Amino acid sequence: MATASSAKKIKKTSKLGPILINGSLLLLILIWLLPTFALLVSSFRTRFDIQTSGWWSIVPHRAWMTDRVIDPDPNWDRDGVMNIEGAQGTFEEFRNGITLDNGTRVFWIGNKRIGKVEIQAYKWTSNFNFTLENYGQVLGGKTFEVRQPDGTIKTEQADNFVGAFLNSLTVTIPSTLIPILIAAFAAYGFAWMRFSGRRVLFVMVVALLVVPLQIALVPILQDYVRLNLNGTFLGIWLAHTGFGLPLATYLLFNYIRGLPRDILESAFIDGASHFTIFVRLILPLSVPALASFAIFQFLWTWNDYLVALIFIGAKPDVQVLTMRLAEMVGSRGNDWHLLTAGAFVSMVLPLVVFFSLQRFFVRGLLAGSVKG
Amino acid sequence: MNRKFAPLFVLLLVASLLLAACPAATPTAEPAAEPAAEEAAPTAEVAEEAEAAPTAAAAEEDAHPGEEAAMAKGLTELAAAYHGDYEGTIVTMTGPFTDEDAVKFDNSMAAFEEATGIDIQYEGSKEFEASITVRVQAGDAPDIVDFPQPGLLGTFAKQGKVVPATVMIPEAWLAENYLQSWLDMATMEGPDGPAQYGVWQRFNAKSLVWYPKASFDAAGYPIPTTWEELQALQDMIVSDGDTPWCVGIESGAATGWAATDWTEEFMLRTTSLENYDAWVLGELPFESPEVKNAIESFATIWNDDSMVSGGRAAIVTTFFGDAPTGMFQDPPTCWLHKQGNFITSFFPEGTEYGVDYGVFYLPGIDAEYGSPFLVAGDIMAAMTDRPEVRAVMQFFSTGEGVKGWLAAGGALGPQKDVQLDWYGSDLERDIAGLVNNATSVRFDGSDLMPGEVGAGSFWKGMTDYFSGAADLDTVLAEIDASWPR
Structure with a gap:
């Protein structure tokens, strides 16, 4: 009995599981x-x-479509009961639409003075009115016609996405590579090298994980002003490196620490130095962790707005994509319809990066989850 | 071998990248403050030249006409700039102009830059308010900052980070070229007592009601010139079966600001200017009967479903830029829209002033308080004191400093020497006429209040009240409580 019921249970869950x-x-x-x-x-x-x-x-659906429009007769009694096209009712009733037996609807739009009467039918329709103009404006830049004091009109071409796209790449690629490189060295050191103060140093690095980067903005900018680093790419690479390092070190430490001890020990016995071990063993073995952190860091620096705003600013020659995207909505948000196209252009590269590295990503997600 | 050294190559590559960036780092920042002695030098030089000006100007072929004009106004640095003394210098600016506004600003500076050789580098950002606070604290302030909200300027002035305008521009010229109320609005508490911080470059008019002109004419509606006529018009539109007002205050994180404009308009129209000024300074609390009365006098319109397009419920959820679209439907679904002159950039493409839409002044309610005009604008404040910065500040204090923008449209000039025929469009010329007819001009109160209130609890409170989340007394008490003391 017991076995039968448990077998039944297993069968039941095994059916329910995949569905869930x-x-x-x-x-x-x-x-x-x-x-x-x-x-x-x-x-x-x-x-x-x-x-x-x-x-x-854009999905085909049924809606009231206007067949024809008639001008209201000025003699109709707008405050009483009117008879229009076979429909009878007051002004308020016509404004809500009166449906006739033959399926048409008589609809008054506008007010009593300058209204119109539409005869509508309930039909299948879809809004298939597409344009490439949004992408044209995003990629090519908006054009403004500016009237000059002498009355002539000058056409000004606003900045397009291309420069900002390249700037974003210039910011993102070193900002991804530098922290990975430093963090991999550091993680190896913390995991496999014996030196005094190792624990304290590591705890300090991990503790930095909980420090929000916002509190560092003003002091760092103060230093950058002294070093003439603000507004330069080097400045933002260093900023992103600093903000990314604690997580990178922690993530890679847990992964590298989990590598089989035996391999490393036999390498030591064979006379390999720390550097050889790092280059020949650790780096190839931790590719999944490196790749998954690369994805994290790439997405974070690519989508970053705050750090870029503070450390390189909005000048067109250094402006990154997110800043350009924010400006695209216009001086008062009047061009927000361009945001959709702009967002898609800015999504292209992260998608490419994600899909090309994604086979590492799933493996890398486990990085650090099991401590060795 | 190659494989072994691959990581070293990566290291070298990164190092070379870093090195490549270093030279780029040096030219970005100009020395923030030059020795004071140097500053005095050009002034003396110019004074000498001033005596010889008529002959020198005739002799020198490329002498700019602006030089003499500036000299006559007592603007010595500006005259020296036109003389070419500051050629090759850079003046950095930061402000909120992006996109179209940035193009128009650059355009209005082009002639000045060409004549003087001063390079004005304007860096506009959407998050200007956030970034300028960080940059000023870090000592990375640009030479001139463009503040759309004088309240924020007041904060920096109190910290002593701003150079008073009267240090840079002769006081007599400021008094000559600006109405006293503009100078009052630029006067703020500094470390050494109140002083004028910054000069007004451009402004926007707010007390305007827009209407669909073509449909208005077709329906035979009259343009109201008094509050009674406006009320009669509202009733006429309601009895014809439509809602008179298009109202929308949704604006993302800034939802509610449009309602603060209405509050200010009705404060100006239902109580004295002294009370308005006291209210802006925080001396007259929101809970006072005057403020409550002002809000209630327009809330009778907003809370009436037959008065507002979509009913009261739609006010908080309608994007302020979409609110006027009802006026341009054929036939219109709403007929009146109160908003500043910038709203035309949200009007449908191809609509034309004088044909599709028109504008009238939101009339005064009580004759005792006259016809006040609510404005907002951009105040230019200098953070550093160098001769070329002085020249640019002096340039902003003249009508020439905004001339290019007036021609391009989208701004009004507060300077007295602005000529009406400089305006590139009839719309702005007409609005400037309306402002000239006003008996008093007051700045947007919420922009003058401390940020916690003017860009925080005031917006939120009005949104809560009109969404029905809280009653008026609760809202006003909350706003008072949030005022930093």
Whole structure:
């Protein structure tokens, strides 16, 4: 009896399990993909469409479509009961629309003075009005027509995305490589080298994890002003390196520490120096951890706004992509329809990086989860 | 071998990257303050030249006409700049102008830069308020900062980080070229008592009501010139079956600021200027009957579903830039929209002033308080004191300093020597006319209040009240409590 019931139980859970897992996976995929898809659709829609209807109106649906428009007769009694196209009702009723038996609807738009009467039918429709103009403005830069004091009109081309894209690359690539390099050395040292004060130093590095970078902005900027580093790429590389190092060291330490002791010991016996071991053994073995941290750091520096705002500023020659994106909405947010296209352009590179490194990423997620 | 040294190559590569960046580091920052002796030198030089000016100007072919004009106004550094004394110098600026505004600003500076050889480097940022605080604290302030909110300037002035405008520009010229109320609005508490910090370069008018002109004419609605006429117009629109007002105060993290503008308008119209000034300074609390009365007098419109497009519930959820779109539908769904002159950049493309839309002054309510005008603007404040910085500040104090922007549209000039025919569009010329007719001019109160209130609890409080989350008394008490004492 007992075995039978437990066997039944196993069978039941084994059926329920995949459904639960697949179901929640599907839900997660929907939660992530739907907004991205909506963003993609919106980035191809015209400014007017974005402001007046949702992205889902591209899906065929039934809606009231205007067949013809008639001008209201001035003699109609707007404060009493009117008879329009076979429909009878008061002004308020017509404003809400009166549906006739033949499926058409009589609809009054506007007020009593300058209104119009629309005869509508309930039809299938979809809003397939796409444009590339948003991308054109994002990639090519907006053009402004500026009237000069002498009355002539001068056309000014605003900065486009290309310069900012290159600036972002210039900031991001060293800001990813430098901390990885330093952190890998440090992690190896903490994990496999014996020296006094090792524990204290390591605790200090880990403790830095909980320090928010915002409190470091003013002091660092003060130093940068003295060193003439503010507004330079070197300044922001160092800033990103500093802010990224504690996490990088901690993550790589836990991974490197977990490598099999035997391999390292046999290397030592064979007479390998620390540097040889690091280069020939540790680095190749910790590629998953290095790659997963590279993804983290790359995404963080690519999407960073605050650090860039403080340390390199918004001058067009050094401006990064996030800052350009924020400016794109216009002086008063009047061009926010461009954000969708801009967001997609700025997403391209992180997506490429993620997909090219993702086979390491899943393995790397386990980095540091099991201490050796 | 190669494989063994691969990491070394990486190291070398990184090191070379670092080295490559170093030379770029040096030219960025100019020495912040030059010796005072040097500063005095050009002034003396100019004084000498001033005597010989008429002959020298005639003799020198490329003498700029601005030099003599500046001399006549007593602006010695500006005259020296036109003479070419500061050629090749750099003046750095920071402010909130981005995108179109940045283009227009650069454009209005182009002629000055060409004539003087001073390079004005403007760095505009969306998060200007956040970054300037950090930069000033870190000692990385630019030469001139453009503040759209004088309240923030007041904070720096108190810390002694700002050079008073009267040090850089002769007081007599400021008094001659600005209305007293502008000078009052630039006067702030400094470390050595109150002084004028900064000069006004441009301003925006707020007490404006926009309407769809074509539809207005078709419907035969009159343009109101008094508060009674405006009320009659509202009732007329309601009885025709429409909602008169388009109102929206949603603006992301800044939701509610549009409601503070309305509060200020009605403060000016229902109580005295003294009370308004006291309120802005925090001496008259929000809980006082005057402030409460001002809010209630426009809340009777906002809380009435038949008065506001979409009803009261839509006010808080409608983006302020989308609010006027109802006016441009055919036929319009709402007919009146109160907003500053910048709102035209949100109007649908292709709409034209005088054809599709028009504007009138939001009339005064009580004859006792006249017709006040609410404005906002950009005050330029100097953080360093060098001759070329003085020249640029002096340039901003003249109408020439905003001329290019007036032609491009989107700004008004507060300087007295601004000519009406400098305005590039009828719209701004008409608005400037409306401002000239005003009996008093007051600056946007929420921009003058401390940031915690003017850009915080005041916005939030008004949003809470109109969304129905809290009643007016609670909201006003909360705003008072948040005022830093």
